[in-house]
Amino acid sequence: MDFFSRQESARRATARMLVYMVVTVLLLFAAVNLVLYGCLWLVGHHALSRSVWWWHQWTPQAILGTFLLVAGGSLLEWFRLRDGGRTVAEMMGAIPVDYATRDLAERQLLNITEEMAIASGLPVPSVHVMKQESGINAFVAGLIPEKTVLVVTRGALDHLNRDELQGVVAHEFSHILNGDTRLNMRLLAALSGILAIGQLGGFLMRSLTGGYDGRQTRNPVTIVWIFGLALWLVGWLGLLQGRLIKAAVSREREILADASGLQFTRNPEGLAGALWKIREQGSWLSGLHAEEISHLCFGESLNMQRWLATHPPIDERIEALYPGYLARMRQRQKNPRPAAPTAPTPPSWNPEGTLGFASTTGRFAAPDKPLFASPSPDEPIPFDGVFSSGGLVGRIGELRMEDLESATWLHRQLPVEVTRALQTGTGAKAVLYALIARFQPMEPARLRALLADRASFASWVEQVGGQMQSLDARFALPVVELCLPRLALSDAGEVTGLLAELNVLAMDNDHLSVFEFALLKRVEQHLRPKPPLMQRHALESRLQPVAVLLHSLLAFSSHDEAAIARHHHQLMSELCPSPPAIPDHGLPPLEALDKALHQLRSLNPDGKRRLLDLCARAVESDGILHIREYELLRVIAGLLDCPVPLLQGVIHE
Incomplete structure (x- = not known):
């Protein structure tokens, strides 16, 4: 199942959730209608003789009230969650987690998360820790990838080693790639609406009391209290239905996430080991909202009956991931022997600010030679099927072990000054400025002149830039990705100022390079993310922007106008019998490309799949993958919400 199929599976799960919601609302309406009929019976209403329990004079109010409570509760919760996973x-x-943390377990979590994000092509999520929770658990939450958070319990940091923690993080990243985070947030909002009826009943019970007055006549408040009690009981029906909905929707997604996490790490013992420790030590959460977020978690957050559980049984999950692992661990329990400590193996901390990466299995030990073997610029590298025959489309949303190892190696090679700078938001800004100055290139005097009002900051940018002089061009985009979560903590005014300054720096030489374009688009996309579009269009309805996009890619691949025209006509002919000619847009190629990408954001999944396949075939037209083409492809796919992983071993300068 590829990326687009998994996304389509998430959309089908959303449709099922809506069906379950409709059934639940009908059941709640029937229960509320029956409660109102009972209230009429208690007060001996004169119209009762002409009514039946399923339709009486208060039935329209029951319909309207149930709808308003459920819809209003869901909308209010959705509005509260609009800022993404940070609210959850x-x-x-x-x-x-402080990016300058000296807590070794937290530093290890940051390293694993950043490596996973770089390797998968996803934005680096914001990392949080539930320090009060001793159970082993984790979850991701967010409406869009740019506002996704990864939350891990302190128990997971204390009890899992690096490989086990990496397995848990891979499982959570697969939820992002599979489209589950938005589904889970929708489910969280929908269930809040279902629980609103019970909450209203509890409010009436607390606010109004029953009793009798001095004449021993029934006080009308008593009826209201009884009505509140009945609604509170109806709320329990809603709670039960909500748990059934979560179980029906979540279990399938958890099985898929386990399989994807295993595919990412190729280390079944890591993920199975984490589940085994949950089996032995528990994953329960003590927070007041543990019930609400149970479907988001890696393990069960509450002790539920099996038919209400949001996850498959632990033993089934372990056996599916690693057949025979349970039997081996049970045998080890019967015949204990000295074993390696179960505490996590933390990264080493160097006073100079550099980080080491330890591993219990040694799979991430420093390689004898870079995983990205640097080829000679004069030696062309054939694609070897990386992009041909739908190869790029097949890699979207996929993460391989070699990609993860490459990301780990890239992460290790960061210069000391860059590592230090990435501990703060201001330092991350300095890194971005230094990247532009490094790859433009910009003279130090010119940089100081542009930042004349901030001499100390300009000096910091120079210092960071000095260590970037030998930086491989393949580091550039991954370093940009590492800067983004640090900058996401900025307020709206700071973001506006940052984007303006980056544009000034990039255009200082009156030319926007491909890398500068990619940097500006990634920063803008992360700090000013656009909401998902509801309307979807077919690829054939966007022929003109497609023509602009393909022409731009071909222009960067070749300087032969005849070859560009030939390849352009060949690719566009697949979309229509009479394709538009090479566009005469009168704009610089990157500005035209930017405009075209904005028009292509609304493509449907099939349109995105076909478009990215055309883009891959455009850049392979000369048989070589250049870094600038790779950067363009990543930013194009990212703007279409289709993450492209690192392509290990095929990049040519």
């Missing part, structure tokens, strides 16, 4: 993290009492 705060609700659970999770604290953001």
